[in-house]
Amino acid sequence: MRARVYRTLKNEFLCQLDESGEEIVATPLGKLLKSGIVVGDYVTLKVGVSGAYEIHAIEPRVNEISRVLPRVAKKKVTAANCDILIITVSATNPDYKRGIIDRFLLRAIEWQIHPVVIFNKMDLFNAEMFDLSFEQQRLAPLGVSCFEVSAVDPTYEPRFMQAGFEDLKNYITGKTAIFLGQSGVGKSEMISALSGGDIKLRSNEIGKGGKGAHTTTWSEIVNCGDFCFIDSPGIRSFSLDDFDPGSLMSFFPDIFDIASQCKFRDCLHHPNSTGCAFSKLEDSLENEMVLSRLESYCRFYEESSANPHWDKKKY
Template identity: 30%
Template sequence: MPEGKIIKALSGFYYVLDGENIIQCRGRGVFRKRNITPLVGDYVEYEAENEKEGYVLAVKERKNDLIRPPIANIDQAVLVFSVLKPSFSTMLLDRFLVLIESKNIEPVICLTKMDLAEEPDELDKYIKDYREIGYTVVETSSKAMQGLNTLQDCLAGRTSVFAGQSGVGKSSLLNAIRPDLELKTDEISNSLGRGKHTTRHVELIPAAGGLVADTPGFSSLDFDEVEAEELSGCFPEIAERGSACKFRGCLHLNEPKCAVKQAAENGEIPSYRYEHYLQFIEEIKERKPRY
């Protein structure tokens, strides 16, 4: 049975890459009965009616998957954040990081529009903080052609998803890396301070020696799949110090002899990161129970 990888899903069709051939496939009805939805990034078995058309018969086991955007088998997530228009937000970045960490996907923080930075000292402090935590931070500007070689090195040989708020420049970055793509970009709406959605579907695009998913932008994330006990594991610097807490299962809230609280008070953990952890855990505790 031939096998391939879904690189695009659109209007009920799955486009399966097998070697250099792309087969346009439909899903068998058995998927609907089993409540299985093939995703971009899935490795599948398919049956070809001819050289260009066929049916997806089976989806191989996934190493990970995301719901928003719907994509599977990702090596790394490039979290694209602009320094201005829209303004850089550590709160939103940390929300993205928690989701990606919870899926055991390696995150890369990519800052765009560096040429527009208005408060470089404050930005440099954030960059230093995230790098000390252990994250890769790439500073880029599509207009100034800054940092593109570094980003390309990160993409080579990997399947990556580009994710971030609308208007941060995801499509502009991909256009700078692969000018022949001519992906549509829109200016930021002055009244809303955010970009229009220019990417309508998920598609894996060959770029910089790897595969890159340009995904629809979105501006909020819910922690529907993260439990309170798991949250600290999505903050590497908190997870590292949590082993020194007096009580096992410490949530680092009001427990006595909490090493994480002590580290936050001593400035070993950035105060905003600990504050975000507290806000997120409160949000998780207050969500409606799932049945």
């Protein structure tokens, strides 16, 4: 029978049976344990002679979520099979920063998970804060859908965008999501609103010890009824230390073509550098969007170059 791994315990896995939805604990056959089963994995179970559930096989993964373990300079897969990466930003408190969206878009590409952006706290928005349609349009070449919502008022109707709370709810129904965003933008509030206000966070009783109740120290899938989300330590990290600056442009598919037309080898594409392909762009709204993406690229390039002691090839 088929099941999905919801949480990893010591040498056992909390799984949900596909057919009945029942939660059970299963033990992998010896050689499978070494291959590293992670939350989100779909597995094949059999009932062993003792009547206990055994994991006999892991299905191939659609994608993998990984985090950097700085001390050993390695990447560790912490979860698998996520359908959607939800980047949450707020109109205010904290102020909107487009760089944060661009930053998490790198992870979406790295992990091969489809990203969307939630503009939250729109009940507090006024047009002087920023140009919402510009922010939405600059993401269009990347195929990123945007939603205009207020987590504290699910009846809020979108005023500037096509899609609002109901659209978001429909969009994530049946899916497994990761919520990324700065502290305070309303991720928890939004998860609660989307789940109709009654999500039950799994308690730590199975893990024993009871420590780390407030920080995410283990990976798990939280079932919110109509959708699930993956909670995993380290995945919300803003650091770009693990990116190789030399291949960073391949994470910017929307400006990659312009960059490859640049006649300078190893050009940093700094704004205003004479002769650079980007400096030749005409003044237009579209190119303003391109330059806003280039600005993030240049910032991230600098940031990911700042750690020369890391042997990035290891990743």
